[in-house]
Amino acid sequence: MRVLGVDPGLTRCGIGVVDGGRGRSVSCVAVGVARTPADAELSARLLGVADVVEEWMDTHEPEVVAVERVFSQHNVRTVMGTAQVSGIVALAAARRGLPVAFHTPSEVKAAISGSGRADKRQVTTMITKILGLAEAPKPADAADALALAVCHLWRAPMAGRLAAAEARAAELARHHRERLRAAQRSAANGSASKGPAAKGSAGKGSAQTGGLPS
Amino acid sequence: MRVLGVDPGLTRCGIGVVDGGRGRSVSCVAVGVARTPADAELSARLLGVADVVEEWMDTHEPEVVAVERVFSQHNVRTVMGTAQVSGIVALAAARRGLPVAFHTPSEVKAAISGSGRADKRQVTTMITKILGLAEAPKPADAADALALAVCHLWRAPMAGRLAAAEARAAELARHHRERLRAAQRSAANGSASKGPAAKGSAGKGSAQTGGLPS
Numbered sequence: 001m002r003v004l005g006v007d008p009g010l011t012r013c014g015i016g017v018v019d020g021g022r023g024r025s026v027s028c029v030a031v032g033v034a035r036t037p038a039d040a041e042l043s044a045r046l047l048g049v050a051d052v053v054e055e056w057m058d059t060h061e062p063e064v065v066a067v068e069r070v071f072s073q074h075n076v077r078t079v080m081g082t083a084q085v086s087g088i089v090a091l092a093a094a095r096r097g098l099p100v101a102f103h104t105p106s107e108v109k110a111a112i113s114g115s116g117r118a119d120k121r122q123v124t125t126m127i128t129k130i131l132g133l134a135e136a137p138k139p140a141d142a143a144d145a146l147a148l149a150v151c152h153l154w155r156a157p158m159a160g161r162l163a164a165a166e167a168r169a170a171e172l173a174r175h176h177r178e179r180l181r182a183a184q185r186s187a188a189n190g191s192a193s194k195g196p197a198a199k200g201s202a203g204k205g206s207a208q209t210g211g212l213p214s
Numbered sequence: 215m216r217v218l219g220v221d222p223g224l225t226r227c228g229i230g231v232v233d234g235g236r237g238r239s240v241s242c243v244a245v246g247v248a249r250t251p252a253d254a255e256l257s258a259r260l261l262g263v264a265d266v267v268e269e270w271m272d273t274h275e276p277e278v279v280a281v282e283r284v285f286s287q288h289n290v291r292t293v294m295g296t297a298q299v300s301g302i303v304a305l306a307a308a309r310r311g312l313p314v315a316f317h318t319p320s321e322v323k324a325a326i327s328g329s330g331r332a333d334k335r336q337v338t339t340m341i342t343k344i345l346g347l348a349e350a351p352k353p354a355d356a357a358d359a360l361a362l363a364v365c366h367l368w369r370a371p372m373a374g375r376l377a378a379a380e381a382r383a384a385e386l387a388r389h390h391r392e393r394l395r396a397a398q399r400s401a402a403n404g405s406a407s408k409g410p411a412a413k414g415s416a417g418k419g420s421a422q423t424g425g426l427p428s
Contacts, residue, residue, distance in 0.1 A: 043313075088298075
């Protein structure tokens, strides 16, 4: 599976393409950064980043796009620009029918280095090793984009297994509800002559089963 | 001048088109709201809003797009979605070569009601009066989009006058610098035989004029 990772930003937007093979094998297809001048108009900067990201999507034809999830605990001005770029990247993916996955910085760090608190240098070191690159990708935003893509490839199978397990649990819950309802119906039919008390109990029972996870 | 105002949002994105005539005369061309389901994927929601906004741009052919400037003092999750929508709106405008202006909620409230602290109801009441509408635009996001467009029309001439005044000031400063340089040159030529002290003084003078606003 080919993943396009994007570390969104207006000044520097990291972009990396990674191919995932069998097991945990991954290889770097391309890595780069889109830059826009800080003194340009916001809309012109967004257009600049969008053009580069869309060009990468069309050139490398990824099957999925992984974007860093933006939080607002940082500098307010920077976060707004970052959120806007993440929005235009998600939009570009949606226009091409590509699924978009968002991963938090800690998820990426944990996937790559084993610790959600790893620093930038550690992430760069690990992604260079993992992808067997001759030299560390620069700037850090480019390394982060590759880390995001690898994170997605390594987390996706786990997320898939989790979704399968959840679907199995939901199926079991559904069976259980059906068996309960059938039991309540036969109890209600069998005790129809017993009056309102039995009906009230059956009603309460179905309200309870309605509360089970669906 | 025709302005497309956008009150960005994922659940409800207000859109309004207003024509500005002579003086402060304004008229409503169209108003509406783009909605996306809260349980849909983020990228699908962004695509939904983008499609509607772009359709409005193509149908109504505005000359400028006014967007509410997003702040992060509100709910973090909501703000991120709002910022992402404002980004895709600015991008859509940039792709069409349309200028984008951002106005803060207080600027809009002040322009429409005379107070930057007006509440939603007041803004709706005022925009209904100003545009001579038969009934109040609903929801509030639609009224806000119209208010943004009117705010832009009424603030733009002031911004234009300000820019003209600043350009005049810059021109005066440039003349002043040229006169200073000419004076320094003639002083330096006239005192060439006086040695390095005079030259140093001329050099200092030109460094000072370089510090004037350009």
